[in-house]
Amino acid sequence: MSDTAYQLIALVIYMVAMLAIGAWAYSRTSSLDDYMLADRGLGPAVSALSAGASDMSGWLLLGLPGAIYVSGLGEAWIAVGLTIGAWLNWKFVAPRLRTYTEVANNSITVPSFLENRLKDRSRLLRIASGIIIVLFFTFYVSSGVVAGGVFFESSFDASYHTGMIVVTAVVVAYTLFGGFLAVSYTDFVQGTIMVLALVMVPVVGVFVTGGFAETADSIRAVDPDRLSMVAGVTGLGVISSLAWGLGYFGQPHIIVRFMALRTPQEAKQARRIGIGWMLISLFGAIGTALVGIAYFQQNPEETLDDPEAIFLAMGQILFHPLVAGIMLAAVLAAIMSTISSQLLVTSSALVEDLYKAVFKTNASQKQLVFLGRMCVLVVAIIASALAWEQSDTILGLVAYAWAGFGASFGPVILLALYWRRLTAAGALAGMVVGAVTVVIWGNVDVLTDNLYEIVPGFALNLIVAVLVSLATYKPDPTIEDEFDRAVEYAEREAEPAA
Structure with missing residues (x-):
């Protein structure tokens, strides 16, 4: 049997398993709350790995190893910023958001939470939030589709477009039918x-390249600075990389997992599982890149055409074709887990936050779920159209969308949870300023080359939201009461100091 046949067998088994989970979840999905939030029934392990898998995407196995393979450990500052940001997000946002979304009229999406929290009767806040989600998630989903095309192109010499179509079709199938429950449980399997895979590749690779000392010597032979986190890195470059951590507070596809926890106190256990998974995965991705540098230095007759395919290449070099197929499935898992989460959140924005807000429909739960499924399909088609001509790297597309969400929602979410004087006008103004700043800054090369657009976007959002809120604040007994109840509930369920 050929190597390709072994690898295809592993991938087919993986895809069939994902579709089976989707079918199982379909039988347990009857209402919009089920479809969009699994009726707040996720345990800590599923929530943690689901958040991690949907967060990291193809960036973890393609983008990050590729960047380190080309430039060295200076690119690892992004991983440092993400780890800090993820821990803070689980610690301070997860338990209170889980509490507050239930207190604020059982909100099931980020836009509906902001509207209910701030009692915005104009609906402008909800509509603007929905538009921002649809806009940036279309680019985010597009990055996943690009990763799918690159995956099949690098692994099987298939066409880029064939890979796009296969990945998109499978993801749409289980997301469209199974909803949030299917997405969360497939994410759990995919995260595992x-x-x-990220442990196996660098561990085996170190033995193949001669042990730690010889591996390090081979890396230095390519470039002595590859093992330095400071060589060739500017202060603004470090700030930009660390600032990726700011993005966590505003990522709808991640914080929606907090809203789906069974209880607020389970956030503590979920945080420990999630950060542990993240640290192991990030060290594995970095180790894969470093082992790859050493291997190709020691074997100059072999070449690597695409640096973002270093994990794929090492998996095929180091392991039996069937095991290599599992390595390939890991990359596909990273890609598909993120696409599915993003499609579902975009669908919820279109149905719950735009369609229902604008048309004030009295549609039945069955009709709303059907509409949500159709939105998944439409967004997937649009994202695939944008990705049809690959015009940017995976990391570049992810960076733009990540900044868009972090700068648009991050400050507003934090203020909504911890500052009682935030107003709808302040949240709306801050959100729009943050989004516009990212769009403008992110499309001016001289600006993005020096500072990641999330930094000015986040800062301006925070400043504008606070200033406008101070100017427009008027005490509202309902808002005050809900804020006090949310804080009291969160403190009553709070974890011991850690």
Whole structure:
């Protein structure tokens, strides 16, 4: 049997398993709350790995190893910023958001939470939030579709477009039918596959390249600065990389997992599982890149055409074709887990936050779920159209969308949870300023080359939201009461100091 046949067998088994989970979840999905939030029934392990897998995407196995393979450990500052940001997000946002979304009229989406929290009767806040989600998630989903095309192109010499179509079709199938429950449980399985693969490749690779000392010597032979986190890195470059951590507070596809926890106190256990998974995965991705540098230095007759395919290449070099197929499934898992989460959140924005807000429909739950499924399909088609001509790297597309969400929602979410004087006008103004700043800054090369657009976007959003809120604040007994109840509930369920 050929190597390709072994690898295809592993991938087919993986895809069939994902579709089976989707079918199982379909039988347990009857209402919009089920479809969009699994009726707030996720346990800590599923929530943690689901958040991690949907967060990291193809960036973890393609983008980050590729960047480090080309430039060295100076690119690892992004991983440092993400780890800090993820811990802070689980610690301070997860338990209170879980509490507050239930207190604020059982909100099931980020835009509906902001509207209910701030009692915005104009609906402008909800509509603007929905538009921002649809805009940036279309680019985010597009990055996943690009990763799918690159995956099949690098692994099987298939066409880029064939890879796009296969990945998109499978993801749409289980997301469209199974909803949030299917997405969360497939993410759990995918997260497990990812972390196992990211441990196996660098561990086995170090033995193949001669041990730690010889591996390090080979890397230095390519470029002595590859093992330095400071060589060739500017202060603004470090700030830009660390600022990726700011993005966590505003990522709808991640914080929606907090809203789906069974209880607020389970955030503590979920945080420990999630950060542990993240640390192992990030070290594995970095180790894969470093082992790859050493291997290709020691074997100059072999070449790597695409640096973002270093994990794929090492998996095929180091392991039996069937095991290599599992490595390939890990990459596919990273890609598909993020696409599915993003499609579902975009669908919820279109149905719950735009369609229902604008048309004030009295549609039945069955009709709303059907509409949500159709939105998943439409967004997937649009994202695929944008990705049809690959015009940017995976990391570049992810960076733009990540900044868009972090700068648009991050400050507003934090203020909504911890500052009682935030107003609808302040939140709306801050959100729009943050989004516009990212769009403008992110499209001016001289600006993005020096400072990641999330930094000015986040800062301006925070400043504008606070200033406008101070100017427009008027005490509202309903808002005050809900804020006090949310804080009291969160403190009553709070974890011991850690």
